[in-house]
Amino acid sequence: MATPHPPPTASFSSSSSSSSSSPREHPASQPNQQQQQQQQQTETSCPLPRFLENDPARTGYDPSLKWWMNYFKIITGQITPEGVEHYREDRYKANEARDCARCEADRAYLFKYSPVIRFLRDKVAALNGELDESNVLCRRCPARVAEDGRVVRQGGGFSPEHGILICANEMRDRSHLEDTLAHEMVHAWDHLRWKVDWSGGGNLRHAACTEIRASMLSGECRWTRESLTRGNWTLTQQFQNCVRARAIKSVMARPACRDDLHATRVVNEVWDSCFADKRPFEEIYR
Template sequence: MATPSPPPPPQPSSSSPITQSSSAAQSQSQPPSQPPQPNPAPLPRFVENDPARTGYDPSLKWWMNYFRILTGRVTREGVEHYREDRYKANEARDCARCEQDRAYLFKYSPTIRFLRDKVAALNGTLDETNVVCRRCPARVAEDGRVVRQGGGFSPDHGILICANEMRDRSHLEDTLAHEMVHAWDHLRWKVDWMGGHDLRHAACTEIRASMLSGECRWTRETMTRGNWTLTQQFQNCVRLRAIQSVMARATCRDDVHATKVVNEVWDSCFADKRPFEEIYR
């Protein structure tokens, strides 16, 4: 693959559940002579609910608060607090459903089974021990944005699926496939996940994961996100999601920086469909 090569993370430690074969990580990318200086953005924070400010009162029955939301007596922030409290109340149910869907997908999903086998071919293992379902709390960024996630990949721990954010089994399949592409990239290349030397690595793995997972297919965009664009819809979705993910890296300065990095690697990384032969989802 032409430079920059696909996603590169640090070598897995001996305690990592995602192990690496001796033949992996042969590609070496040269870091820029002057790597971008870290400019860590403030970490997302929890915001305490104030019923007098938000209109959401946890002491009331959930259906009473729901009625207050429907009648416009709860602020947008209050709605988020209500949502988080309902997630806490339903945590056991959500995690149980997530684990059931995870087992189904590992058994019957062609995409998930294919990626699992490709990870295994690189001496990696993905199963119920390191693909875990958990409730993921939302946080509020300094600019007031609500930060949510559907899942995540860690070279040292495996894959996290945010059970409370999964709408259905299809959504879980897209999320799991996205993170499994990251796992494959981690074993296949030396990926700098956080962009300590080169954000192009992070941009490349995010482009590939969004492209190959199915999360940007036309039916998902139209039915779930209400995007009925007929031209360049797929490319625009992949690009946007890659930019958003790169922005979450501490060394990314802003959206302009993230867009520039994604554009730099776009042609080579969007053309790289490995370990698939084509885009099937």
């Protein structure tokens, strides 16, 4: 996803970051003035969800106990799903140094050996941008449990002012980190190539387009990832469905998005042109 949550010490800048494309170059992400005015009139900000604090009496999870005692309570069904998430978050805090060190080692490996990461880094450099260890940072990203039971977490983020954030505690392995980093690097390339409205306050079409492209080009929707990791064994339209679903989910995280129907409508509006746009690749690499 592209929701920016980077640490304040990162930086990402370029002399070409103010360049913009013409409507002919990217028609779907450049609505006309009338469309923009209509969208601004109809879009309203969603209230932020309320997040729950752990209550041992309600969840069964008691942080004062040894971790293995709480783990035993989990496998014996004595802790609620909400309590499991609070337990997971506390374990992430305890293992933060280990997770970040592993993430940084994998990041260095990918910058050196991954074809897709090296290719995207070179394409970003061609637009006078720079991505390296100074602005691609590994950090622990807190997860939160919303009042309606949803668990709000992220794998990474991109911010034009700061750079790329990789959520070390959410990375399953090096391959997962490669997909996440490639996703955010596509956002970085889009930022340098076009004027993208990252806030989405007046134009969610920009957010929808870059999310479609990032999910399509990063490899996170390839069939092996969907089938072996997510258990989706669909043989027809699997790739398109994955890209569409992940783009809708990311657009829903924008404050200007009202609900899933609003996000779906915006993604559908830009789908044809943005799904066909494989730049800076010549074809879908992974």
